[in-house]
Amino acid sequence: MQEKIRLCHLYPDLLNLYGDRGNILALKRRTSLRGIELEVEAVSIGENFDPDQYDIIFLGGGQDAEQNILRSDFVSVKGDKIKEAVEMNKVFLCICGGYQMMGHYYEEQDGHKIECLGAINIWTVGKKSRFIGDTVYSCDLLGESKILYGFENHSGRTYLGDDIKPLAKVLTGSGNNGEDRTEGAIYKNVYCTYSHGSFLPKNPAMTDFLIKQALEVQKGKPYILPSLTSDVENFARKALPTCKNP
Amino acid sequence: MTHFRAGLAVLAAKGISKGLRLLGRGATTLPGRAALKIYPQILSELSKDRNIIVLTGTNGKTTTTHMAAGILKVRGYTVITNVSGANLATGITTTMIEGIRIRKNAEKAGGRSVYIIEADEAAFAKISGQLNPRVCVVTNLFRDQLDRYGELVHTQSLIAKGLDATTAQILLDADDSLVAALERGRDERVVFFGMDESSMTRNTVTNPLKSGLSETTSDASYCSFCQTKYEYRARSFGHLGAFFCPSCGYSRKIPDFAVSYNIPSEEEKEAALRNGDVPFKGPADTGFPVTLTYAGESVTVALPIPGIHNFYNLAAAVAACVLFGQKCGDTSLTFAGCSKEAENLLPAFGRMEKIPVGSKSVCLLLVKNPVGLERTLSFVSEASDAGGMYLLLNSNDADGKDVSWIWDVDFESRSYPEKVFVSGERYGDMYLRLAYAGIDKDRMQAQPMTCCGDLLDEALAQCPDGKCLYILPNYTAMLALRKIMVKRYHLREFWK
Numbered sequence: 001m002q003e004k005i006r007l008c009h010l011y012p013d014l015l016n017l018y019g020d021r022g023n024i025l026a027l028k029r030r031t032s033l034r035g036i037e038l039e040v041e042a043v044s045i046g047e048n049f050d051p052d053q054y055d056i057i058f059l060g061g062g063q064d065a066e067q068n069i070l071r072s073d074f075v076s077v078k079g080d081k082i083k084e085a086v087e088m089n090k091v092f093l094c095i096c097g098g099y100q101m102m103g104h105y106y107e108e109q110d111g112h113k114i115e116c117l118g119a120i121n122i123w124t125v126g127k128k129s130r131f132i133g134d135t136v137y138s139c140d141l142l143g144e145s146k147i148l149y150g151f152e153n154h155s156g157r158t159y160l161g162d163d164i165k166p167l168a169k170v171l172t173g174s175g176n177n178g179e180d181r182t183e184g185a186i187y188k189n190v191y192c193t194y195s196h197g198s199f200l201p202k203n204p205a206m207t208d209f210l211i212k213q214a215l216e217v218q219k220g221k222p223y224i225l226p227s228l229t230s231d232v233e234n235f236a237r238k239a240l241p242t243c244k245n246p
Numbered sequence: 247m248t249h250f251r252a253g254l255a256v257l258a259a260k261g262i263s264k265g266l267r268l269l270g271r272g273a274t275t276l277p278g279r280a281a282l283k284i285y286p287q288i289l290s291e292l293s294k295d296r297n298i299i300v301l302t303g304t305n306g307k308t309t310t311t312h313m314a315a316g317i318l319k320v321r322g323y324t325v326i327t328n329v330s331g332a333n334l335a336t337g338i339t340t341t342m343i344e345g346i347r348i349r350k351n352a353e354k355a356g357g358r359s360v361y362i363i364e365a366d367e368a369a370f371a372k373i374s375g376q377l378n379p380r381v382c383v384v385t386n387l388f389r390d391q392l393d394r395y396g397e398l399v400h401t402q403s404l405i406a407k408g409l410d411a412t413t414a415q416i417l418l419d420a421d422d423s424l425v426a427a428l429e430r431g432r433d434e435r436v437v438f439f440g441m442d443e444s445s446m447t448r449n450t451v452t453n454p455l456k457s458g459l460s461e462t463t464s465d466a467s468y469c470s471f472c473q474t475k476y477e478y479r480a481r482s483f484g485h486l487g488a489f490f491c492p493s494c495g496y497s498r499k500i501p502d503f504a505v506s507y508n509i510p511s512e513e514e515k516e517a518a519l520r521n522g523d524v525p526f527k528g529p530a531d532t533g534f535p536v537t538l539t540y541a542g543e544s545v546t547v548a549l550p551i552p553g554i555h556n557f558y559n560l561a562a563a564v565a566a567c568v569l570f571g572q573k574c575g576d577t578s579l580t581f582a583g584c585s586k587e588a589e590n591l592l593p594a595f596g597r598m599e600k601i602p603v604g605s606k607s608v609c610l611l612l613v614k615n616p617v618g619l620e621r622t623l624s625f626v627s628e629a630s631d632a633g634g635m636y637l638l639l640n641s642n643d644a645d646g647k648d649v650s651w652i653w654d655v656d657f658e659s660r661s662y663p664e665k666v667f668v669s670g671e672r673y674g675d676m677y678l679r680l681a682y683a684g685i686d687k688d689r690m691q692a693q694p695m696t697c698c699g700d701l702l703d704e705a706l707a708q709c710p711d712g713k714c715l716y717i718l719p720n721y722t723a724m725l726a727l728r729k730i731m732v733k734r735y736h737l738r739e740f741w742k
Binding site: 013014016018019020021022025026029044045063064065066069132133151153196197198201202231232233235236237238239240241 | 397398399464467468473475647648649650651652653654658671673674675677678679681682687692694
C-alpha cells in the first residue's frame with residue numbers, strides 16, 4: 001500500500017515570507033520520488049485545525065503586520081489544539097516568525113511583550129540590528145550528513161529554556177541570538193530554525209529525517225526510508241559561498 | 247539661485263561630473279552627493295517653477311518613465327530623466343543639476359522642458375516636498391528585497407508621507423489594494439489608472455492553482471483597513487485585481503484611465519484563459535492591440551511592448567502625461583494624442599531589449615523580485631522563438647543579499663526552452679530551484695559567475711539559428727553581463 005503523509009500548512013496566506021514554501025516543495029519532491037504521497041492542506045484564520053488529521057505541521061515566517069493579524073487566531077483559537085499536536089509527537093517544522101510564535105513571548109524593542117503560544121519553552125527579544133547572511137550548522141540528529149546550510153535574516157534573539165535542545169550548533173553565522181552558538185530548537189518532534197527560504201531543499205538529509213519521523217509517528221513503529229540520490233542538492237551545496245570543500 | 251551655497255553646490259557638482267567623465271567614468275550619484283553636502287536644500291532651489299513628474303512604487307517605474315518620456319518628447323518637450331538605478335536623493339540631485347544646462351538650451355531654442363523622475367520609495371518620502379512635482383505616480387507595491395526595504399506597510403506609509411509633502415495631482419493604481427488605499431484622506435487629488443475588469447483573465451473559477459501545493463505569495467491578502475481577507479471578482483496578476491473587502495466594504499474603484507486588451511484569435515483567447523495571462527506574442531510587426539479609455543473616450547493602439555504589466559505601465563504613462571497637461575495648462579497633451587504615441591515606444595534599459603547576434607538574437611530581461619520574475623517566466627514560456635534560457639542570480643547589496651525569494655516564484659506551472667543555463671554568484675541556489683521545479687539536470691548547465699561569459703558563448707552556440715536566447719539576470723548580474731557582451735560581441739552601438 002502506498003504510504004501517505006498529510007501536511008498542514010498553517011496560515012499560508014499570511015506566513016509566506018522569504019520563500020518558506022520551498023520547504024514544502026522539498027518535502028513534496030523527496031516523498032514523491034520515493035512513491036510516497038504528500039497531501040498538503042492549507043489552514044488559515046477561522047478554519048478548523050484538527051491535529052488527528054495531520055502528520056506534519058508547517059509554520060513559516062511573515063511580516064510583522066501579518067503576524068499581528070493571525071496571532072489571536074493562533075494563540076487563542078487554535079492554541080490548545082496546536083499544543084495537543086505537539087504533545088502527540090506530531091512533526092512540526094517552524095521557521096523564523098513561526099518559530100518565535102511557538103515560544104512564550106516576543107519582547108519588542110520598547111520592552112513591550114507580545115504574548116505567544118508557549119508550546120515550547122523559548123522566548124525572543126527583538127533588537128534593532130538584523131542578522132543577515134549565509135549560515136552553516138552542525139546537527140547531531142543527522143549522523144554522517146550533519147552539516148546544514150542555511151540563510152538567516154532576523155532581528156529577534158531567541159533563548160532556549162533548560163528542557164529545550166538546540167537544533168544545531170552554529171559554525172558560520174549568528175544562529176538563535178549571536179551569543180551562545182546555538183541554532184534553532186527541538187522539543188519532542190517540533191523542529192525550529194531561523195533558516196528560511198531554501199532550508200530543506202539545501203539540506204536533503206533534514207528533509208528525509210522529517211519524512212521518516214512523520215511516518216514513524218503515524219505507524220507507531222520504526223520505518224526504513226527507501227534510499228534516494230541527492231545529486232542536485234549536493235551540486236547546490238557545493239556551489240554555496242560558505243562551502244569549505246567544493 | 248537665491249542662496250549662495252546653492253550656487254556653490256551646483257558648481258561643485260558640475261566640476262565633479264566633468265572630472266569623472268574625463269576619467270571615463272559614469273557620474274550618476276557622486277555629483278549629487280557633493281551638492282547635498284554643501285547645501286542640503288539644493289533640491290528645492292533646483293525644482294522651483296519647474297515641470298516635474300515623479301514616479302514611485304516597486305515595479306514598472308523605469309518602463310513607465312520611459313514611456314511617458316517618449317510621449318512628451320514627440321509632443322515637443324525636452325525630457326530630463328534619471329537613469330535607472332540612480333533613484334535615490336543623490337542620483338536625483340545629479341539629474342536635476344545636469345538638467346539645468348539641458349533646460350536652458352531647450353528654452354533658448356524656444357522649447358519646453360519637463361523632468362520625469364523615478365524615486366525609490368524611501369527617497370520619495372524624503373525629497374518629494376522639495377521637488378514639489380505637478381504629478382506623482384504610484385505604480386504598485388510588491389515585496390522586493392525585504393532586507394533593504396522592510397515591510398510593505400512600512401513602504402506604503404513612506405509613500406503616504408511623501409504624497410502629503412506635495413500639492414501634486416496623485417495618480418494611483420486602482421487594482422493594487424495597497425496603493426489604492428492611499429486615496430483615503432487625499433481623494434480630491436487622486437486619479438486612478440488600472441485594467442478594465444473585463445480584461446482580467448484570472449479568477450478563482452477559471453484559474454485554479456496548478457502546482458497543487460501551497461499558494462504562491464500574495465502580498466496583500468487582507469484588508470488594509472479592517473484586516474479581513476479580500477475577495478476578488480477578477481485578478482490580473484499578483485495581488486492586482488478587482489478586490490473587495492466583504493467586511494468593511496473597501497473595494498477597488500473603477501479606474502479613470504482604464505486599459506483593456508483585445509485578444510486577436512480564439513486560439514489565443516483559450517491559451518490566455520488556460521495560462522491566466524495574455525499571450526505575449528502579438529503580431530510581431532504591428533504590436534499588441536490595447537484600448538485605453540478616459541472620460542468616455544476610447545483609443546485603440548498597437549503596443550509594441552508585450553505583457554499585461556506593460557499595459558498597466560502604458561495606462562500610467564498616458565495618464566501621467568494627460569494630468570500633467572491639465573496641471574500646467576498645455577492643451578496639446580490630449581488623451582487621444584498621448585495614447586497614439588504608444589505605437590512608437592521602445593523597451594527601456596534592460597527590459598525586453600532584443601539584440602541580434604549573428605544569425606541569432608539575445609533578449610535581456612532584468613528580474614529583481616518575485617512578481618517581476620513570474621511575469622518574465624510567463625513571457626519566456628510563451629515566446630515562440632525561444633532557443634534557450636539563461637538565468638543569472640547575484641546577491642550584492644544592490645540585488646538584495648537574500649535570494650530566498652526565488653522559492654516564492656511559481657516556476658512549477660510554466661514550461662521552458664529545452665536548454666537552460668544558470669550562472670551568478672548564487673548559481674547553486676537557482677540551479678536547485680529549477681531542478682525542484684522539475685527541469686531535468688540533463689537540460690541544465692550551471693557555472694559560477696566567474697564563468698558567466700563562457701557560459702553565454704556556450705548558450706549562444708547551442709541556440710538554433712533564427713532563435714533567441716532569453717537572458718534573465720538580476721541587477722548587478724545584468725551590469726556585469728552587459729560589459730562582457732560589449733567586449734565579446736561588439737554590441738556597443740546597441741546601447742549608450
